[in-house]
Amino acid sequence: MHSFGYRANALFTFAVTILGFMCAIASFTDSFNSPSPSVQVQVLKVNWFQKQPNGNDEVSMTLNISADLQTLFTWNTKQVFVFLAAEYVTPKHVLNQISLWDAIIQEKEHSKFTITTSNKYRFIDQGSNLRGKEFNFTLHWHVMPKTGKMLADKLVMPGYRLPAEYR
Amino acid sequence: MGWVSDTVDSIKSIKVREVLHQLIVLGMIVTTALIIWKGLMCITGTESPVVVVLSGSMEPGFQRGDILFLTMSKDPIRSGDIVVFNIDGRDIPIVHRVIKVHEREDTEDKYYLTKGDNNPMDDRVLYNHGQNWLEKKHIMGRAVGFVPYAGWATIIMSEKPIIKYVLVGALGLLVLTTKE
Numbered sequence: 001m002h003s004f005g006y007r008a009n010a011l012f013t014f015a016v017t018i019l020g021f022m023c024a025i026a027s028f029t030d031s032f033n034s035p036s037p038s039v040q041v042q043v044l045k046v047n048w049f050q051k052q053p054n055g056n057d058e059v060s061m062t063l064n065i066s067a068d069l070q071t072l073f074t075w076n077t078k079q080v081f082v083f084l085a086a087e088y089v090t091p092k093h094v095l096n097q098i099s100l101w102d103a104i105i106q107e108k109e110h111s112k113f114t115i116t117t118s119n120k121y122r123f124i125d126q127g128s129n130l131r132g133k134e135f136n137f138t139l140h141w142h143v144m145p146k147t148g149k150m151l152a153d154k155l156v157m158p159g160y161r162l163p164a165e166y167r
Numbered sequence: 168m169g170w171v172s173d174t175v176d177s178i179k180s181i182k183v184r185e186v187l188h189q190l191i192v193l194g195m196i197v198t199t200a201l202i203i204w205k206g207l208m209c210i211t212g213t214e215s216p217v218v219v220v221l222s223g224s225m226e227p228g229f230q231r232g233d234i235l236f237l238t239m240s241k242d243p244i245r246s247g248d249i250v251v252f253n254i255d256g257r258d259i260p261i262v263h264r265v266i267k268v269h270e271r272e273d274t275e276d277k278y279y280l281t282k283g284d285n286n287p288m289d290d291r292v293l294y295n296h297g298q299n300w301l302e303k304k305h306i307m308g309r310a311v312g313f314v315p316y317a318g319w320a321t322i323i324m325s326e327k328p329i330i331k332y333v334l335v336g337a338l339g340l341l342v343l344t345t346k347e
Binding site: 023027078079081083085092093094095096097098099102104106121126140142144145146147148149150152154 | 227228229245246247248249264266267268269270271278284289310311312313314315
């Protein structure tokens, strides 16, 4: 009962159990954080708006995104993954979500930012429905912890509209 | 050398009953583990409630060797969800994020495009030839939590199978030679 093997085994089991508990408690402290992020998106310019040879509409825009996500960070946060998606409805597809831009933020200071960028991922419809289309910009964020439960939420900004004609 | 002759002696002195007892205990342990695994599968609703991250394509959020906990709820899959999916014909699950969703109302078809956070391109290069979208049936679960570094044992065992055999062999020897 007192051999090295037994003692090593008991110690190892105990250590792993304690580690598991600490990870769970660390994750639990995240639930006391009540985040209040803010964001604003402006379409500075529609660069071009064409119908592709395969029949799908594609639009390219330059966007100005300014956000303050500092309240999402806790001591248990490893990174915040943030992305901007356009959401709209077409007669054929009742829901369309296209991610246009994303970023990985690892420091709390970097999460208050303003950037001007053209869309990182192509805004292509499955079909030819984008002329004059009304859509929402939704900023999604995923808080990935150092250990434990992940948190995801979003902020919907309605009221944007694409141009009525190709250009 | 004394250790070798001791082991040989103890193997010679084994009674059948003791060996059977040890084997039954081993069987109980394995069965309990299986029950827990299947129970987890039922609770979380997915075929693989726990996966190990095998590649660096979701860094810096998920590193190689992290363990992910998955569930599959009835909630629809939305862009931003981190999902685990299988490509037809390949048995290694991939953990990436959904970046595009197109849902049809009439036929309930839903199409998803995924991309690893750390990859420059979306996952179309990973899908099968001619496949441009993932469908609901490919998706095995959604990641809800994770534990860092805990999966390294699995990675080592699958990349250097000799270690697996050495471990199982050593365990077997231990079972046969312990007296209690």
